[in-house]
Amino acid sequence: MVFPLVARAVHRHLDVDGVRVFYRESLPERDHAPVLLLLHGFPSASHQFRRLIDALGSRYRLVAPDYPGFGHTETPADFTYSFDRLADITEGFVRRLGLTRFVMYVFDFGAPVGFRLAERHPEWIAGLVVQNGNAYEEGLSDSARDFIALRPATPGAENTVRDLLTLPGTRGQYETGAVPERIAPEGWTLDQHFLDLPGRKEAQVALAFDYHSNLERYDRWQAWLREHTPPTLITWGANDPFFPAAGAHAYLRDLPDAELHLFDTGHFALEDHLPQIAPLIAGFLDRTWNRRGVAAPAPAVPR
Template structure:
């Protein structure tokens, strides 16, 4: 069986050294993989193995996450994360791509889409909320006042395992590596600043919904129904603004790829393949 070659590197974006992973043919449809909290581009390693032979998959680490390095004095907010991702896209010379957004990837991706609607060929949305009904009581409480234990190993692990049907299918490597990065100097302060800024995303929900109604991009919504933060109502809500959105709700949790990659990867391959007039 042929496995894709995965390349790793850094791109300088106004002094931020953005680490990224890339797989797939250079002339294939680019897919920007936008990670969530508290993880980084490593969450897409298995997806890259599954789909990197057909599609050009590009996964950056945001400032404050993974291997990306920021200069002293960098101010952490979702606007600044979007600034850096926008600069990263421009540095790579991407002019048209699909994005896959998970969790924090939604707020980052929608900001970029608002600035450059001409860039966006399609959306794959995986537990990335843009609707009030997609916020659980736990999410609302966390947004109102981020708890002190938010960045502990117990909470990091729970985000992977809660809501799953078979925790044995979830490798411990993900939460272990996430916690390693969270424990680096300065990272908890960066994450606390982002947690306190999360309310800015909720305030922007109406603007993102208006963008969806105006542009109606081809949209694939994938959702773990056991998500402690974003209940499945948030998945179906996308159809209000993109009536043709394809929605799949799976019996798993927040990190749906961890348990349900064998079901999710073929759905993405077919969806992206059809954008190129192919059939998976």
């Protein structure tokens, strides 16, 4: 009997400007394999990509860091939480790891972090995989707009944010729009463990109040897409209560050659549609890497 290859992975830390960044990385069978940088969403961390790494990591180099305020990354007490700072640390992480060219997977918070990286270093981006990572006004639901409009001085605003950081709020982000029995409970359980650590809720409140800074950059990101036309694969949970399917279709306005796939699920589409999405990513990586190549070989992965 022939069994499919399951990836080997390592779990490490890198120090970036005083932040001890945790990351997980697959060890592919071939040298100089295509590189996929996985940028996670709220309220999760790199563990949301565990199964994708298992599925694809024997053929491709998958790298998934935890942002400051998430997962196993350790942050100084005086760290200022904003999307600019998350991008700063992610940029430093990419430099420290020695990546010079990669396909970038952007999901949820990964979109504002990733598009900031793309603006700063277009030469790094060999292609995009977009999964419920919004960059368009029409990709915001009414409830998302109401949430983003919250400001610290608004009475009750912080309590509204904190209500989302409870176990029911975290679980709801996984199950809304999906078939609950297909969603493994350890995802939201692990997310809540990290949210309940000291200082983590304060970090998330600060990021929630900073989210409006992303909308202010949408025009710039769309212009970047039109100028650089990166090969793009869009895989989107069509029932996402925050980022509806209109946000997926909007990418085609600036990237008419993008490949778009909608799935009958919610925000965390990989949780129940990995068997459908993983082959799409594999095919996209093969096509994109062969077409664009790399500016310089990615450094060899330590065994």
